[in-house]
Each structure stands twice: as C-alpha cells, then as structure tokens.
Amino acid sequence: MPPVPRFLVNLWAGYGVTKFIRRRQSLGRGLQAQQAAFRQLMERYANTEFGRLHNLTARTTYAEFCEKVPPRSHDYFAPLIARMAAGEPDVLIPGKCQLFVETAGTTNFSPKLLPVPAPMLANFRQGLRDALYFYSARVGHAGIFLGRHLHVGASTAVVEHSGHHRTGLDGLLKLCLTPWAEANLYAPPPTIAQLPSGPAKIAATRQAMLPQDVTLLGGNPAALNALALAVSQSSPRIPPTIQPLATFWPNLECCAFTGSALGLHAEPLRAALGATVNFHEIYAAAEGMIAAQDDRSPAGLSLLTDAGLFFEFIPAHRFNENTLPSASADCLPLAHVAVDLDYELLVTTPAGLCRYATGDIVRFLSLDPPRLQWAGRTKGQLNTFSERVTEQDITASLLAVCTRNGWQPINFHVAPSSNRIAAGQVISNHEWWLELGTHTIKTPTANVLAPELDAELARRNREYAAQRTAGRLFLPTVWLVMPGVFAQWRQTHEQPGFAGKMPPCRPDRLIADQLAALTHFHQAPVPSFPPAAPSPLY
Numbered sequence: 001m002p003p004v005p006r007f008l009v010n011l012w013a014g015y016g017v018t019k020f021i022r023r024r025q026s027l028g029r030g031l032q033a034q035q036a037a038f039r040q041l042m043e044r045y046a047n048t049e050f051g052r053l054h055n056l057t058a059r060t061t062y063a064e065f066c067e068k069v070p071p072r073s074h075d076y077f078a079p080l081i082a083r084m085a086a087g088e089p090d091v092l093i094p095g096k097c098q099l100f101v102e103t104a105g106t107t108n109f110s111p112k113l114l115p116v117p118a119p120m121l122a123n124f125r126q127g128l129r130d131a132l133y134f135y136s137a138r139v140g141h142a143g144i145f146l147g148r149h150l151h152v153g154a155s156t157a158v159v160e161h162s163g164h165h166r167t168g169l170d171g172l173l174k175l176c177l178t179p180w181a182e183a184n185l186y187a188p189p190p191t192i193a194q195l196p197s198g199p200a201k202i203a204a205t206r207q208a209m210l211p212q213d214v215t216l217l218g219g220n221p222a223a224l225n226a227l228a229l230a231v232s233q234s235s236p237r238i239p240p241t242i243q244p245l246a247t248f249w250p251n252l253e254c255c256a257f258t259g260s261a262l263g264l265h266a267e268p269l270r271a272a273l274g275a276t277v278n279f280h281e282i283y284a285a286a287e288g289m290i291a292a293q294d295d296r297s298p299a300g301l302s303l304l305t306d307a308g309l310f311f312e313f314i315p316a317h318r319f320n321e322n323t324l325p326s327a328s329a330d331c332l333p334l335a336h337v338a339v340d341l342d343y344e345l346l347v348t349t350p351a352g353l354c355r356y357a358t359g360d361i362v363r364f365l366s367l368d369p370p371r372l373q374w375a376g377r378t379k380g381q382l383n384t385f386s387e388r389v390t391e392q393d394i395t396a397s398l399l400a401v402c403t404r405n406g407w408q409p410i411n412f413h414v415a416p417s418s419n420r421i422a423a424g425q426v427i428s429n430h431e432w433w434l435e436l437g438t439h440t441i442k443t444p445t446a447n448v449l450a451p452e453l454d455a456e457l458a459r460r461n462r463e464y465a466a467q468r469t470a471g472r473l474f475l476p477t478v479w480l481v482m483p484g485v486f487a488q489w490r491q492t493h494e495q496p497g498f499a500g501k502m503p504p505c506r507p508d509r510l511i512a513d514q515l516a517a518l519t520h521f522h523q524a525p526v527p528s529f530p531p532a533a534p535s536p537l538y
Contacts, residue, residue, distance in 0.1 A: 004184055006146050013142035020133040023306075029368045030305025034334050037310045038062060041348055044119070047094040050080070050352060062333065070325040071314070071346055071355040074112050080352075081113055085164050092352020093117045099158075099165050101172045103286045114286050116172060119350035123308045124176035127289020130304060131282045132216075135254055138295040139278065147215030147251050148187040152205060152223040157194040169258075169286055187212065197223060206230045214249040217273070218256040221265035228272035246274030253277060258284040263395040263504070264409050283374060287347050287358050291372060300371040305334065308350055313343035316361055317388065319378065324357060331355070339364045342375055342390065361390055380503045384416040385428055385473050388463040391504045397456040398434075405452075407444050408437030411486035414505040415512035417477060430476040433515050435486055446478040453478065479521050488518055 004012075027033055042065070043058040045051035054068045080091050081100070089096045097115040104111065136142045156171040167175065174193065177186055188205050195201040205227060217224060232242040246252045255269070255277050262269065262279065283291040283301050288309045291301035303311065312331045319327070331346060345360045347353060361375040376391030383389070394414050402409045417431040432453065436444050454475055458465035467473040489502065493514065502511065515521075 004180070009145055009184065010142060013136065013145035016129075017133050017136045017142055020130065021137055024302070024369070027306060027369065029334070030303060030370055031335050033306035034310060037306070037308055038065075038348075040308070041310055041350065044094065044350060045352070045354065047090065048352065049091050050354065054354075066328050066331065069355055070328055071312070071331055071357060073321055073324055073357045073359075076325075077353060077356065078112070081115055084115055085113065085162070087163050092354075093350070097164070097351075099167070099175070101286045102166055102168055104168070112286070113166070114353070115351045117351055119308060120288065121172075121176045123288050123350065124172060124284075125178065126307045127284065127292070127304050128173060128176060128282075130307070131256070131280070131284075131289070131292035134292045134294050134302065135256070135278075135280045138280075138293070139253070143251070144215045144254050145185070147213040147249075148209070149185045149216040149218065150187045150205070150209055150212075150214045151193070152202070152217065152219035152227050153197060155194055155196045156190075169284065172286070173284065187214070199226075202226050202230045210248060212249075213251055215251050216254040216256060217245070217252065217277075218258075221257065221262060221269050224255070225265075225268060225272050242272070244274030244277075245272060246276055254280050256280045256282055258282045263399070264412070267408070285358065285360070287351075287353060287356065288349050290345070290347075294369075294371065296366070296371065298365065300365040300373050303334070303370040303372060305370065310348040312346040312348070312355065313337050313362070314346065314357075316342035316344055316378075316381075319344040321357070321378070328355075334370060337364055337367065337370075339366060342388075344378055363392075377503070379507070380505055382414065382416060382430065382505050382507055384507055385467055386463065387461070387467045387473060389430075389457065389461050389505070393457060393461045393464075394505050397453055397460055400456050401449070401452045402436070405442050405444065405448075407442070409434065410437055410483070411435040411502070412504065413486075413502055413511050413515065415509050416507065417509075417512075427474050428472065429474040431512055432476055432478045433481060433512065434478060435481050435483060438483070444480065446480060449478045449480075450476050479515075479519070481515070481519055485515065485518055489514060492518075 039058070042056055042060045045056045046058050056065070056068065060068070077092070084091045084093075084097045085100060087096060092115060097117050099116040101114050101116050102111045103114065132144065135144060151170065151173075154168050154170045156167065156174040158165050158167045158171055158175070174186065188208050192201065192204045192208055195204065202223070210231065228245050229242060231245060231248050252274070253276065255273055257279065258281075266279075281293040281301060283289075289304055289307055290309070291303045293299065294302040305311070311334055313334075314327060314330045314332070318330045332343075337343065340363065342361050342363050345358045345362050346355050347358055348355055357378075359378045361378055361381065362372045363375045365371045365373060373392070380391050381388065382394070398409055398412060412435065413433045415431050416428070418426055418428045420426050432449070434449070454468070458468055464473070486502065489511075506512075
C-alpha cells in the first residue's frame, strides 16, 4: 500500500481523535461497556467445550457466572491450550486457533503460551489505536501520525511450530496493525524487525532509520538507550558524544513504553531522548490491551473498558493463589472497586481465558473514569512477613531516597532475610542488593541507606510500617555491590524468553543467593523461604 499524503493523514487523524474523545466521554465509568463485553463473551463461550463444561449460555448472568466459573491461574488453562496448539477445535474458543503468543517469563523464568484468535487481534488493534489517540488528546494535536513509529525490541518473527504459529508480544503488536498503519507508520522494515534483539539489530535499525522522519519511539528502556548510543556514534563530532535522539529526529515527540513503569530507567532515558520528548505509558500484556495513559492528573492509565475484555478484581490482601478456585466470592466487578487499594487483576477474554489471574497488581486512582496504575507482579510481592510490599513501593522508595541524596541507582534487587542470632531468636528483615552510580557528591554507605530506605518504605506502605512497629521486621540490610555484578548475573542467568531481566523483588531468595555467590558477601546461602501463608484480614 503506497503512503498517504501528509495532509490527508492529518485530516484523518484529527477526525479520529475527536471521535475518540467523544466516545471516551460517553463511557463514563465504563460499566455499560463492561456489561456489553460480558454478554459478547458469554455468547462466544457457549460454543466451546469450556462453556459447555460450566453450563455457560448467551443468557448467563454475571451472578450465575460467578457461581459456575471459579477464578483460575495459568496452570489450569495450560493443558487446554496445549490441546488447542495440537489442532483440537472448540476447546476454549469456537473452532481452531492458529496463532499463539509466548510470554517473556520475567517472574518465574518460564514463558507461558496463550491463544490469539481473530477477536484477540481486534482487541490489540483497538487498544493500540486508542493508546495513540490518548496521546494525541494529551498534547492537543495529531503530529505523531505524520511520521514513522519506530519500535525497538524483541524479534517480531512468527515461527511455525507443529501446525500452528507462535510469536512474542512484540510480534503480536505488529500483527494487529492494519495495512494502512503498517505502510504509513510502522518501522523498522520487516527484515530488521524480525532480527533478535542485540547489537546487530540496533546497528541495522540505526542505518535504516536515520534518514527517516521518526515521530514516536517504542520499546524497552535498555534497547532505547542502546539505540541512542548507536545513533550518536554516527555523529561527526570528535570525540563522539551522546546526543539526544531528538537532535537526529527533530519531529520525535513521543516515547511509548509498555509493561512495568520506567522506574530507574526514567532519568537516563530522558537524557537519551531529549527534553522535548513525552513519555507515554501503555499497559499491554499477552492477555490483552488493558489501559493507556490519559491527559488527567495525577499521571495514570485509563482502563480500556470497551475493547472486548471483561475485568474483575480481587483485593490483594484476600488473594492466595493456592486457594484461588474457591475465591469467587472475593471477585469484584468494576462497579465495586475502590481507590487507593491494591487488587489482583482478573480478565475474561475472547481467547478463552475465563476469570484468568494475570499475576498483576493494580491500584485505582479514580473511578469515574476508571484510572489505575500498575503496582507490580503478584509473585514479585514481598509478603513473607505479612508486609505486602509491591514492586512499585520498593522502586518508589529507592528513587525517593536517591533523589534526596543525589545518588543514581543503576540496579537493585530486594529479598526477605531471616537469621538466627540466639536460641529461639530470629532477626527477619529485607535484604537490598544495590548498585549506585559513581561520582556522587555524598558518599553512599549502608549505614545511611538502610535507615532512609526503611523510613521511606514505612511512609509509603502501612503494612510494612505495622510490622516494623510490632517488632516483627527489623532494619533492612543493604549490600552495595561493585559495578558489573548485575551485568554478570544477567550473562550467567539469561534464558530463552527471559532475556536476563531481573525482577526488582521476589518473595524468595533465588536471586539474592545467586548475587551472594557472585559477590561472596555470604559464606553460605540463606535457606529459601516457603510460600507465605495467607495474611490475616483487615
């Protein structure tokens, strides 16, 4: 498809954004949109083995749905998805499924396979379009549609596998594009997009895209920083210095990112992009398009209530994966959630994932319209001592302490620790592994860091504060590591589908013990903790 003239693109985009704003205003809390999504999903499930097993029909009400279908994790769906991948029809969706997405496996180092039928591609297509419209509404113009949208990330290749096709989330987002969007917006070229992530892909992207007019960048922060370095090295300056990407692409105005919040990457990425480039967060997961950043304050994500997914929420303090199938009474529809509370996110999707626990924790900022922020992964939550500390709590506390002291955090990981110091006496606390940037004005020491991190985390998390006050948690231990330790961990523990990503925190000592082995800070690894028992209710 040949490119469309810019003036026509500008007219089309402006009309689309105006229409989108009116549609979002009409949604309000999104309750009617969620009811419509629920009815459509019941009609779809009625024609499947899963639907017949649970007596689902097109007339099933939400109350009946709650009685008939228990919430479940991926472990329940895995054998059903395996049957679909083998070519069996009508299992979770009507007919056969030819396309599957493989998750990154960040939390458990184990990728998961999820089906992607045509209605799921429609969800991704609408969600991606709405996310771009949200951005245009934020800035008041449709300039991002006048140039290329350069995605830097994992391979978009689609691989044939035993009669079906597989790809990652990056490939899935590419597949959901319309022919017009692929011809006029998407970059880099397919031959480059299908390369695995790494220096060769960055170099090829730089060479192909430097002459182009790029208005939007998307990808993970590490890849974007690598691209900034590669582009700067093409500059004739001697010696070469890193120039903001906006220097090379003057119309670059947006950096879209998905998954977890930027956290430690925000400051270096801001320097790499340039001061005029806006960040734009999109909550996209292999289970579907969940939310996108809007123009309201404080910064948060607007829930995509009319994109075909049905959402439910379990209060985080009542969530226990071991008893999840009996937790139907704890599941809340959108109409019954509250602000400033943490929830486990459940989705029911056109892919047959019914009351599926995503493993994500979200926190609502407002209800009309429903706006939330991603707070962390359920299995990354620190709750060994009933403190219920999320990834967001940990990261925000570290950033606040480092900002006050002029330190630059480079890498970190937090784990539970428990040491016997006398007969019948055990010291339990959090153990921080931390790499800070060099050349700071105020010298960081563990003696300074531990009390400040402790106080900041207690201020942000009432459960942590309660455990500290009760004497069940002690002052954290902070290990300051030399530069290169975290990089060495990534090289040692890189696995297929995992790409060496380190979770900010884990409720066990798997990564902490691996870091201890690299640094020799511990003579012997501390025994791993068993799964935390359910916390008492409020």
